[in-house]
Amino acid sequence: MKSTAPTWLMPVVAIFALQTASAFLSRLIPIVAPAIAEEFGWNGSSIGYLSASNALGGLVFLVAGSSLLRQIGGTRMLQLLLILGAACMGFFLYPSMGIALAVCCVMGMSNGAANPAGSEVLQRFSPPGMRNLMFSIKQAGVPLGGMMAGLFVPVVIALAGWRFSLFVFAFLVLLPTVLTWKLSAVLDETSKVEKRSGSWMPTMQSLRIFVAPLTSITQDRGLLKMSIVGSLFAVPQSCWFAFTVIYLVDGLGFSLSLAGVVFAVMQLGGVFGRIALGWISDYLRSSTATLSIAALFSAVTTVLLGLTTPEWPLWSIIVLALISGCTTASWNGVHIAEVARRSPPNLIAETSAGAAILVSVVNIVAPTVFAILVATTGRYDIAFLCVGVCALLVLVILPRDRR
Template identity: 45%
Template sequence: MLEPDIACSRIQIRQPVKRDIPAWIAPVAAILVLQTAASFLSRLIPIVSPSLIQDFGWNNGWVGYLAAINTAGSLFFLMVGTGFIHRIGNIRSVQWGVLMGTISMALFFSPIVALAAVASFIIGAGYGVSSPAGSEILQRYSPPSIRNLVFSIKQAGVPLGGVIAGLTIPLLAESAGWRVALLAAALLAFGMVALTWRLGRDVDTPARSAQSWLGALSLHNILTPIRALREGHDTRRLAAVGGLLSATQSCWFTFTVAYLVDRLDFTLSMAGLVFAIMQAAGVAGRIVFGWLADRIGSARVALSLTSVGSAATTALLALSTQAWPLWVLSLLAAGAGATAAGWNGVQIAEMARRAPPDKVSEAAAGSTLHVYLANTVAPAVFAAYVSATGQYEEAFMAAAVCSLGALALLARIRPH
């Protein structure tokens, strides 16, 4: 029989194994939350604008004007704001962008339309922070083996913010009024910033040399994002790819519902269902193509697949008729969401990888400028053509050609 002390010595006590959370999880999660918050605020404008117009007696055209001013705010920041990012840090700059946009929502409570325009511009500027600041953080922290996936998850926050806004704000506005809906939206945005606030202090790098606000508005600084594209490895072509794919994507997002209602005799609710399917597939598509790019080790191949899918689904939409059943159009919309809207994360990740290490945010800003300009110009040209000819089909075919143009450019981008 064993002595008690010998028996006890043979008993092995298992200590709980502590699994350290990878260092990249927290900053990536924070950027996803903030990207979703910034997108959520921007999507509020087209949702609440009709209520503002009805209550304050504004011209109906202000729905489009406020959306355009919102985009202008984003473009303004992308041209002059990278110095601001370096001055206060990447995560902190996105947080302040969301906070300023949230605070500016108070201007919507005034019947003065110019104040609503100011609020739209500030919200747009806050949204513009997220791409260059987020790209630098993700490039620094994401593991190379899953970098495309990480960037794609971050970009999934864009449609996710739209889904949250679309599901919550109209219901609140109908049940409690648009003012209560805006207050609830402000609380949600503040909460998302508060959730990530401490991380800004822990993750952000020391500020570079401070730039004066007058210097930020100089022509030399405004051209910095464009110069950064020249310094990378085929980053100018990659930025043009983003612009061309964005042109097709913006036409789907802007005109699908109108086409289904005007040409295919869908009810507005059924057209909205198809649109929602496309948005949901966009979230999944971004993540899937990010995973695929990492799996095969080639962002160019993944982007080429999205270009082919984007061109094919857009051409099929142009060929659709009233005889096509709902389930076919729903599948087509899902395919378009996954491909025509599935390229963003992979393109931004590849841009960050090819940019000079000290110019990641500047190159991301230059690339996003191409995307935003395409988002502005393509729908305007599409609308002008439809207004002049009444032909949606030919306009969608032209949008499909933009995706084929992206495919041709990708073939000319050298491996790196």
């Protein structure tokens, strides 16, 4: 008898590949930016603003694109945004901070589409007993994309220069997009009513599109709390992603290549951490317990990062980055699955987008405030301490369910 693959395998693989490409597109910004800034004469704090602009792009899509995603389909929408982001990388060649900020914003739109698109697909295809694991596997594509950026980007820049490297990076983004292009016809579930009515056009009646995602997460107290928890987790995650490389280079005297390796180790921890936390959550049948553990380790590792000095041995910083990746960068899958579980079945795309909007706002604000703190105090340790406190607040906000 001929064996067949489980029905969830193809959706998970396709969404995982697109999630990885989207993460790579965003994570390469804080790694390639130091080389661009050095040539164009931009200061180090510009990296924080570029990262914030990238998060703004994700927020723009989450606020305005949920209806368009429902009409086109999650997989197809994500593929189109990856193509757009790859095409925009060529504009980095112009020595203009304004153009760079606009480019980062456009590149971030795929990151905004990844969560609601993937959640909508996996919620339909994932077996109930494996849902946390399936969502965590999807989210493991985020640190995998970051790990690829940390290892690959500095090497290509060193060998070919950052200008030619942009075209190599664009190819890497387009490759999984092309390979999964035909699968959207199988995976996507689109709204024919909205297609016929043309509700994507900006009219007064369509104003609800902008508030629907945020309104949807207020319908249940536990859902709202879980959404706020995601925004608190986003504070340390966004600051680790935006400032690890520049902190290691400017604060500890690392080379760009060595800092990229540490960044890649952190992302590697995220790959295993997201899958491990998803498995633990399903095993314990408690997302709250799993997220509490992640919050504690996230706070400790973030504070310790701020206390590092050039005298610390390299292995200790690598271990710190690995542990942080397993926790600070690994909460997403469990959190997204819990948001989807608490959502009404017909509002999963909206509630996922609403929770992701809060995360995206923090991804804009946190790196900006962090950069301002460092610029005004001249100290990274104070900024990292404040970030660690935000992680501890998760323990206060988490909803306490009996089940």
